[in-house]
Amino acid sequence: MKLQTALALAGALFAATDSASRPQPHRTAQNEQTEREAAKHQLRQVLEHDPNNKEALFQLARVTVEEGDFASADALFQKYLAISPAEPGAWAYLLRCAVGQNDPKGAANAQRQIELLAPTNLAVQAQAACWLAGSGISEVTGREFELVMSLARSQTSSEGLWYSRLGQCYEHAHDPSRATRAFQAAVDLDPSTETNYFRLAHLFAREGLVGDASEVMAGAVKHFPHSVTTRVEAGDIELEAGNPERALEQQQRAATLNPRSPGVLLLLGRIQLAQRRYPEAIVTLERAAKLAAADAGIQFYAGQAWMKTEHGTERALEHFKRSLALDPNRASTYYWLGSLYFHRYQEYRVAVQYLEQAVDRAPELEAAHQMLIQAYKRLGEDAKAAGELRRYQEIIQQKAKAEAAK
Amino acid sequence: MMGLRQVPAVLLSLFAAVTTTVAPIRFEDGRAPQFVTRTGRTARKYLPQTMGGGVAVFDYNNDGLLDIYVVNGATMPGLLKDGPQYSDRLFRNNGDGNFTDVTNMAGVAGQGFNIGVAIGDYDNDGFEDIFVAGVHRNTLYHNNGDGTFTDLTERAGLAGPDPQYGTLWAVGASWLDYDRDGLLDLFVVNYVQWDPKTEPVCEKRGLPDFCYPRAYQGVPNSLFHNNGDGTFTDVSPVSGIRQSIGKGMAVAAADFDGDDWPDLFVTNDTLPNSLFLNQRNGTFKEAAIENGIGFTENGAAISGMGADARDIDDDGRPDIFETALLNETMPLFRNLGQVGFEEITFASGVARASRAKTGWSNGIYDFNNDGHKDLFAACGHVMDAEGSLRATVPQTNIIFANLGNLNFAEVTAAAGVVLARRGVHRGAAFGDLDNDGRVDVVLTELDGPLRILRNVSPAANHWLLIRTIGAKSNRDGIGTRIRLVTEDGVQYNDVGTNVGYASSSDVRVHFGLGRRTLVEELELFWPSGTHQVLKNVKADQVLTVLER
Numbered sequence: 016m017k018l019q020t021a022l023a024l025a026g027a028l029f030a031a032t033d034s035a036s037r038p039q040p041h042r043t044a045q046n047e048q049t050e051r052e053a054a055k056h057q058l059r060q061v062l063e064h065d066p067n068n069k070e071a072l073f074q075l076a077r078v079t080v081e082e083g084d085f086a087s088a089d090a091l092f093q094k095y096l097a098i099s100p101a102e103p104g105a106w107a108y109l110l111r112c113a114v115g116q117n118d119p120k121g122a123a124n125a126q127r128q129i130e131l132l133a134p135t136n137l138a139v140q141a142q143a144a145c146w147l148a149g150s151g152i153s154e155v156t157g158r159e160f161e162l163v164m165s166l167a168r169s170q171t172s173s174e175g176l177w178y179s180r181l182g183q184c185y186e187h188a189h190d191p192s193r194a195t196r197a198f199q200a201a202v203d204l205d206p207s208t209e210t211n212y213f214r215l216a217h218l219f220a221r222e223g224l225v226g227d228a229s230e231v232m233a234g235a236v237k238h239f240p241h242s243v244t245t246r247v248e249a250g251d252i253e254l255e256a257g258n259p260e261r262a263l264e265q266q267q268r269a270a271t272l273n274p275r276s277p278g279v280l281l282l283l284g285r286i287q288l289a290q291r292r293y294p295e296a297i298v299t300l301e302r303a304a305k306l307a308a309a310d311a312g313i314q315f316y317a318g319q320a321w322m323k324t325e326h327g328t329e330r331a332l333e334h335f336k337r338s339l340a341l342d343p344n345r346a347s348t349y350y351w352l353g354s355l356y357f358h359r360y361q362e363y364r365v366a367v368q369y370l371e372q373a374v375d376r377a378p379e380l381e382a383a384h385q386m387l388i389q390a391y392k393r394l395g396e397d398a399k400a401a402g403e404l405r406r407y408q409e410i411i412q413q414k415a416k417a418e419a420a421k
Numbered sequence: 422m423m424g425l426r427q428v429p430a431v432l433l434s435l436f437a438a439v440t441t442t443v444a445p446i447r448f449e450d451g452r453a454p455q456f457v458t459r460t461g462r463t464a465r466k467y468l469p470q471t472m473g474g475g476v477a478v479f480d481y482n483n484d485g486l487l488d489i490y491v492v493n494g495a496t497m498p499g500l501l502k503d504g505p506q507y508s509d510r511l512f513r514n515n516g517d518g519n520f521t522d523v524t525n526m527a528g529v530a531g532q533g534f535n536i537g538v539a540i541g542d543y544d545n546d547g548f549e550d551i552f553v554a555g556v557h558r559n560t561l562y563h564n565n566g567d568g569t570f571t572d573l574t575e576r577a578g579l580a581g582p583d584p585q586y587g588t589l590w591a592v593g594a595s596w597l598d599y600d601r602d603g604l605l606d607l608f609v610v611n612y613v614q615w616d617p618k619t620e621p622v623c624e625k626r627g628l629p630d631f632c633y634p635r636a637y638q639g640v641p642n643s644l645f646h647n648n649g650d651g652t653f654t655d656v657s658p659v660s661g662i663r664q665s666i667g668k669g670m671a672v673a674a675a676d677f678d679g680d681d682w683p684d685l686f687v688t689n690d691t692l693p694n695s696l697f698l699n700q701r702n703g704t705f706k707e708a709a710i711e712n713g714i715g716f717t718e719n720g721a722a723i724s725g726m727g728a729d730a731r732d733i734d735d736d737g738r739p740d741i742f743e744t745a746l747l748n749e750t751m752p753l754f755r756n757l758g759q760v761g762f763e764e765i766t767f768a769s770g771v772a773r774a775s776r777a778k779t780g781w782s783n784g785i786y787d788f789n790n791d792g793h794k795d796l797f798a799a800c801g802h803v804m805d806a807e808g809s810l811r812a813t814v815p816q817t818n819i820i821f822a823n824l825g826n827l828n829f830a831e832v833t834a835a836a837g838v839v840l841a842r843r844g845v846h847r848g849a850a851f852g853d854l855d856n857d858g859r860v861d862v863v864l865t866e867l868d869g870p871l872r873i874l875r876n877v878s879p880a881a882n883h884w885l886l887i888r889t890i891g892a893k894s895n896r897d898g899i900g901t902r903i904r905l906v907t908e909d910g911v912q913y914n915d916v917g918t919n920v921g922y923a924s925s926s927d928v929r930v931h932f933g934l935g936r937r938t939l940v941e942e943l944e945l946f947w948p949s950g951t952h953q954v955l956k957n958v959k960a961d962q963v964l965t966v967l968e969r
Binding site for chain 1: 628711716748772
């Protein structure tokens with residue numbers, strides 16, 4: 016009975032962490048910690064009675080890996096593999112432990128075993144490659160990636176998911192070259208999944224290869240001509256690629272496909288804003304605001320659009336205030352309200368109220384500190400200005416230290 | 422004046438817009454010498470090819486006429502001047518509207534890929550010397566006083582690589598006497614860490630193009646103390662200048678905090694501006710944020726380009742006009758004294774017209790001699806002129822007329838057909854080339870010709886040009902503050918040569934006097950501390966003032 020309960024608990028835990036795409040009930044870090052402790056407790060009790068219980072050992076080791084205690088997890092997996100040495104999944108976890116402990120030899124050994132035991136198991140190979148990505152363990156790095164890529168030829172479209180995940184791992188590891196190959200394999204294997212195109216295109220765009228990004232999205236548009244999402248993403252990429260006219264065109268098509276989508280209108284408005292088409296942006300964002308009056312983001316951007324016109328200050332103020340009422344946690348709204356009261360109305364007392372909120376919520380917002388110092392000075396509150404300056408300097412120093420540590 | 426400070430700038434601008442008419446500003450083509458600023462165009466794009474174009478107007482032979490010195494690029498990625506097309510050039514003003522190329526005789530053809538130029542008489546011998554800022558190589562030319570120059574970079578101690586960053590890429594420089602010892606020191610603006618071997622490859626719309634500045638690491642600027650024996654000491658670390666890492670583009674030197682010691686404002690590309698306040702003990706304190714000048718009201722660091730610091734509202738405090746990238750506007754910061762700066766870009770009317778431009782060298786000069794300093798910016802986009810964004814790269818320049826009361830009106834279209842010409846403009850130097858009392862502009866274009874915009878503004882306004890000769894102070898009188906009083910009121914201006922981006926302007930100080938033919942009082946506050954007052958000075962002359 017205890018084993019069943021323990022495994023069920025651990026299973027529930029991993030179902031939550033493994034499945035990124037499935038919607039999950041809201042879980043807080045505290046909930047997770049509580050659940051983890053409960054699972055561990057149960058699994059340990061099982062192991063006290065049956066020290067060689069494979070399932071309990073495996074699950075306890077997994078939970079331990081999740082906690083980042085790689086040394087303890089390593090010992091548990093070693094024990095597990097002593098009982099059942101031919102399980103590639105356990106070797107993959109052992110590799111994870113080796114990476115976590117920066118143990119090149121251990122990682123190389125685990126990778127060899129995976130290759131030996133499951134040379135064509137895409138899931139295990141891809142997971143191992145993901146864990147090795149960016150680890151800097153040169154004894155292994157590279158080989159596992161090529162192995163996964165060599166398996167692509169024999170896969171079906173449903174396996175495109177693994178290549179998409181692999182690409183994300185390498186992208187996260189700042190290895191755009193491998194990430195590109197993995198994302199491309201995902202598109203080739205599964206051209207019917209829109210997100211595969213999006214990931215590849217965004218990667219190209221981030222790398223400055225905007226022409227390639229644009230080309231990928233052209234392929235996506237061809238494949239999904241009636242997809243609003245694809246049009247929106249294509250517009251986004253075209254904007255990043257410096258093709259504002261094409262971005263606008265895609266976004267307008269999206270708006271035609273779904274003229275009552277506030278999200279689509281918001282993006283269209285943002286593109287118009289970026290293109291300095293302020294009167295058009297105002298019309299679009301006002302339309303979006305009518306459709307979704309309770310959307311803080313739309314109110315915020317509508318405020319920005321009005322701010323760009325010489326006589327739109329009052330309307331900007333209305334929108335920013337509405338945005339703030341809807342989402343009182345957005346630091347940038349406080350900043351813009353502060354800026355508006357500071358620059359346009361010279362009402363420094365009111366500006367201070369907003370700017371204090373902005374820096375409390377986003378201490379890294381340097382411009383807000385600058386304006387707050389200025390506002391205090393204008394009010395003759397020199398001590399507060401000096402205090403704010405000190406606070407700002409501390410933040411900068413901390414930031415510099417963190418950068419240096421990186 | 423004090424009363425006006427209480428009124429919000431936006432109200433003043435509305436008031437001014439309906440009550441003020443402005444004397445026209447007009448330019449026409451002057452006879453510019455034949456010269457093309459070469460960028461060493463290549464299929465592969467190298468960041469220095471977006472820059473360059475520094476130009477200076479100065480009187481190298483003391484004949485009372487402004488000559489022109491213009492720097493040039495080189496092959497890329499070799500950074501070599503392997504032919505006369507890459508030569509830097511010195512053009513002597515013949516006084517009849519024509520110029521003669523005296524480069525070879527003067528010995529200033531230069532080496533390497535040069536970006537900017539700064540003029541100052543660093544050895545107080547009465548002849549203007551030249552500092553050239555370049556990619557991985559700077560040059561100091563000493564003016565021998567006989568029409569020739571000698572490259573004294575090594576001997577002066579200005580040739581060495583940076584101990585941490587190696588050879589630096591300098592964009593421009595400013596001669597200033599930061600310790601007020603009567604000798605001009607040198608502040609050098611450095612851009613980014615750059616090596617042709619590691620130049621990243623970027624593209625726009627599928628075509629190769631220049632990378633954004635975020636692809637490069639920043640560097641500190643440099644400050645060199647003049648030892649008075651022809652050598653300089655790098656005081657960047659001890660002065661505190663080195664503590665600030667930026668991507669410097671331009672510097673404006675002025676006494677921003679009113680303590681009679683020169684401070685420095687530096688624009689940075691995609692990083693907040695820097696304001697180095699002189700602590701009067703050989704050190705500087707970076708204080709841009711606390712003085713409200715690090716960021717614009719948009720809250721993001723802009724691509725700061727050129728800078729000029731002069732008093733646009735004649736309240737005795739130098740204000741700042743900065744240029745920036747397309748869509749960022751060209752920020753105008755009003756100096757409020759102890760409380761720092763306020764940005765008046767929107768309220769002044771500068772935002773709307775400047776938003777559509779990428780500005781480079783800029784200046785605050787009274788082009789129509791009406792007694793109010795106007796604004797000029799040389800414009801051209803950063804991207805490759807042959808790339809996919811080619812249509813947006815060449816741009817027209819922009820002029821704002823000062824309507825008074827901190828309100829400006831864009832008058833580019835009315836300023837003549839020469840202003841309708843598009844180009845990839847970069848450098849701009851300001852000075853009265855024909856001594857007619859109207860400030861002319863010398864402009865450079867990347868891979869385009871040197872141009873002279875001859876000021877032919879028709880208003881019969883009066884003017885005064887003041888040449889300061891220091892005795893206790895540095896001989897150029899750089900850093901001298903001048904207060905001028907006429908029946909119309911008070912005006913202020915400072916002596917200095919570094920203006921805008923990469924360029925160097927007439928050391929003589931220009932004042933437009935409107936209808937006034939007499940300057941009732943002229944006060945000079947020299948860097949040495951000397952206070953000099955002249956009474957009843959006649960208008961329409963070049964006045965030389967010796968420090969006494």
